[in-house]
Amino acid sequence: MYSVDIYNRVRRACLKDGMSAREAARYFNKDRKTIAKMLRHELPPGYQRSEPPRRPTLDNYVGVI
16 A cells, blocks of 8 residues: 555646656556556545455354353
8 A cells, every 4th residue: 555645746747747657657666557546546545345354253152151
């Protein structure tokens, strides 16, 4: 996960200063797909679980124990 600072620097270089995404990838030493993702999102998207956490196996037996 990259910081908000690197997102802002990449977005400024590409959107305001006219640097191409390929040049930005070379300049910031990041993959072109990473630069494309940074340009799509204003802020880092963060982590999202794909499914809810599983309940512990012993939950069914806590009352008995």
